Amino acid sequence: MVQKYQSPVRVYKHPFELVMAAYEKRFPTCPQIPVFLGSEVLHESRSPDGALHVVERSCRLRVDAPRLLRKVAGVDHVVFVQKNILNWRERTLHIESHNETFASRVVVSENCSYTVHPENEDWTCFEQSASLDIRSFFGFESALEKIAMKQYTANVKRGKEVIEYYLHELISQGTSHLPRWTPAPVWEEDAHRQPQDHSSLESKAISGAPSPGPEGVSTEGDKLDADYIERCLGHLTPMQESCLIQLRHWLQETHKGKIPKDQHILRFLRARDFHLDKAREMLCQSLSWRKQHQVDLLLQTWRPPALLEEFYAGGWHYQDIDGRPLYILRLGQMDTKGLMKAVGEEALLQHVLSVNEEGQKRCEGNTRQFGRPISSWTCLLDLEGLSMRHLWRPGVKALLRMIEVVEDNYPETLGRLLIVRAPRVFPVLWTLISPFISENTRKKFLIYSGSDYQGPGGLVDYLDRDVIPDFLGGDSVCNVPEGGLVPKSLYQTEEEQEEADQLRQWSETYHSASVFRGAPHEVAVEILEGESVITWDFDILQGDMVFSLYHAKQMPKSSPQDPGPRTSGQLIDKAVWEAPLVCREGESIHGSHVTRWPGVYLLQWQVHSPLSSVACSLLGVDDVLTALHSPGPKCKLLYYCEVLASEDFRGSMSSLESCTSGFSQLSAATSSSSSSQSHRSSLVSR
Known part of the structure; x- marks a missing residue:
């Protein structure tokens, strides 16, 4: 398994030229890094004007591993080849390193860059990334992988400290500023060949260096600064920083425009002990849940019923000694059975979710107020009055459901739970x-x-003491409702509860579906006018799928034997696009299509396979039933689609981007339309 590391952007508040002078002091040896045994220059070249300086070194590093592992390997040190490409004109240094020892068994590569800070030309930014791929190592692959990553991350922070050490040394010796590079004078006889030599050397340098742009320091705020992490997120180890950055980058690639806040991402990493794959799976499921239930809008849309505000014995109350927001819940004084019968389980769940959303918002406010990272809140749970009536079976079942929802979607938001006056x-x-x-x-x-x-x-x-509520012997007057029994006259009838639950289910914007091989999921949309816009938004929760859009002659018919909406091959008129879109697990897709013909349009999702180019809609019912009973992957989908009049949609058309994939291009039939509607289809993966 390939292990990866990505550093945040580390900032030295010193000019690039001074940082380079400190960097050069690391060679040929560096006492501050004990594992660095020494280096020698293999190759060195400069451009005629001195703007580019390329150095290739052989570096020896001591193997900091158990004696048994060193004995099996038969070496006490390893050799790395390092190539430095210093561009004084652009004020950049790109560093590439790879191992020479055991290169056939272990592949280690590292890329580093020093660049000028995008907002302050007197500061210098540093980034570092690395990958480790242990292909074969005498059966010690797992042990070596752990040792290597532990040693590498231990040296990451030390490398930054070494640069700061030499910067301090230079400044203490009176060198606090170095002039910037200026072109060296070129002799007249060399002038005619300077451009060629310079171009040749520069092309070689750039070909071996990471390109600026995505890998450089961004001015668009898509990268994390190490100081920002320390200030707003708290102290993280190098590997924890790397996990945060990698997960954040993955979300930027697959969920464009919908990136959670860094504090939110970090909670999921902590909940899975910074296991990147597990945290990513948990976070993706939670993001889909939030989209399906419109949780992002909960604080703006949820208004608890007056009865809930009166009898729900919970509320916010200042903060604890660590600055965490404090929530007080007097569960023992609350009539949970009465509340469920009066407002229903769904309303109680919505209220619990709103408390968690408010808790995250208050953590952000306290972070700004106290000037230190606060990512969780404290709950004071008073159980005085708790009795067997609280163990009412439907109530306990509802409580377990709420715990499950909160555990899955608000991990690491509870910093401390103080349970007082617990009865027998x-x-x-x-x-x-x-x-x-x-x-x-x-x-x-x-x-x-x-x-x-x-x-x-x-x-x-x-x-x-001035925060402890008065009902617990403290000095603070607490305005949390006292609860009490809900009058039975306020209970809902069973018919009212069922009707309320149905209304909530019908109000769900997004729908979920399971898709089996040979049995696609289809949504039929009837278009009465030629000029309409079909919009869609879907998430691939599990498996890889293929998305297509078809035009049919008439509305398909479904039967009890069919697994879902089906249509025979004879009904399909044409595919709207030349090629279907392959959607990978975890991706979020939205797009639109301006219809050309009235009739029925079919949005179709099917399991991706080598045979997926053949539309499953062309299969007969017997083929579908056979496929259902045959082993095959199961995919899960969360989707939403809507039809808008073209005049209503035209104002937002420019906000949708077209992908470079063939799916977003128009088919031959569609592209023959008038040029005024040359962009009839739009698709964005986010």
């Missing part, structure tokens, strides 16, 4: 709910029974 019935409740709570979350629970919370080691260790 609490162990029964804890036995029921604890299996649904992750181990990381359970570690944050502090449980106090009776009046244990009042003495040393109690609430005073986590809350200031």
Whole structure:
């Protein structure tokens, strides 16, 4: 398995020329990096005007590994080849390194760059990336992989400290500024060949260096600064920084325009102990859930019923001693059964989600207020009054559902849970709910029974006395509702509850579907006028799929035997595009098509396979049923589509970009339309 590392952008608040002088002091040896045994120059060249300086070195590094592993390998040091391309004109240094020792078994490559800060020309930016691919190493692949990455990341921070050490040394010796490069005088007889020599050397240099642009320091805010991470996200190890940057970059590639905040991404990484693949899977599922349930708009759209505001015994109350927002929940005083019967389970879930959304918003506010990263909040749970009536079976079932939703979509948002006045019935409740709570979350629970919370080691260790609520013996007047029994006269009838649940289900904007090989999922859209716009937005939750758009002669008919909306091959008139779009797992796609003909348009998703170029709609019912019972991949899809009048859509047409894939181009039939509608189809992968 290839291991990768990507650093954030590290900023030296010194000019490029001074940083280069400090960098050169690392050679030929560097006592500050003990594993660096020395180096020798293999090749060196300069352009005639001195603007480009290329140096190739052989560097020896000590193997910092267990004795057994060194004995098996038969070496005490490894050799790396490093190529430095210094461009004084552009004020850039690009560094490429790769291992020469065991190159057939282990492939290590590293790319570094020093560039001028895009907003301050007197500062210098540094970026570093590396990859490790252990193909074969005497059966010690896994051990070597862990040792190598541990040693590499340990030296990452040390490298930055070495540059700062030599910068300090230069400044202490009176060198705080170095002049910028100016072209060297060229003798008249050499003038005619300077452009050729310079061009040749520059082309060689650039071909071996990372291109500026995506790999350089961006001025568009798509890269993270190390100081920003420390200031706004907290202290992270080099590997944790790398995981954050890699996951963030992946989201930028697949979810354009919909990138979560860095604090949000970091929570999912922490929830999966910075295992990149697991965190990415968890985050993608959560993003799809947020889209399906429109959670991003919850704080603007959700207004709790008046009955919920009166009887829900929970609310925000200042912050704890660490600056975390404090939420107080008097569960023992709350009539959970009455609330469920009066407002329904869905309304309670919406309210719980709004509390979590508000908690994240308050964490951001406290981060700005206190000037340090605050990414989680504290909950004070008062259980006085908890009894067997709270263990009502539907209520416990609803509680478990809410815990599951919060655990999956708001990981690492709870910094501490203070449970006070836990009665004897609490162990029964804890036995029921604890299996649904992750181990990381359970570690944050502090449980106090009776009046244990009042003495040393109690609430005073986590809350200031002027924040402890009055009902717990503190000095703060708490405005959290006291709860109480909900009058039965306010209960909903069963018919009202069912109707409310159906309305909520019908109001869901996005739909989910499972797609099997040989049985595509199709959505038929009837167009009464030729000039309409079909828009779509879908996420591939599992598996790889192929998306196509067809025009049919008439509305397809479905039967109980069919797995979903189907149409026979004779009904299909034409494919709207020449080639279908292959969509990979995790991608988010949106697009549109300006219809040319009235009739029925079929949006079709099918499992991607070598045979996917043949439309599954052309298969008969027997073929479909056979495919359903045969082994094959199952894909999952979350989608939304809508038809708009062309005049309503035209104003937003320019906001949609066309992909370079063939799918976004017009088919021969479509492209024959008038030039005023040359862009009838648009597709964006985000």
